[in-house]
Amino acid sequence: MEFNRCSRCGNFYLSKDNVCPKCLAKDNLEFSTFKNYIEENGLNNSLNDISGETGISVKNLNRFLNYENMQNNIQSKNDISNNISKNITNL
DSSP states (O other), X not given: OOEEEOTTTXXXXXXSSSSOHHHHHHHHHHHHXXXXXXXXXXXXXXXXXXXXXXXXXXXXXXXXXXXXXXXXXXXXXXXXXXXHHHHHHXX
């Protein structure tokens, strides 16, 4: 285990997680909310708009966007959108 600084509250903790144990539940809830928002609405709005609609701070939205599994999810959605656009163009 490493000695880390929580990206949400700034406290130091021992764990492999991105946030301290006190912030973990709230972080998971906000990440899930953000992921659901993207699935329903995409990333067409600004982070300020998304923050206003979800109640998640822009700082945390930026942090979530840097998560590897979020990058993979966004990339796969872009691939699907590109394929749909190509298929429509070919009709």
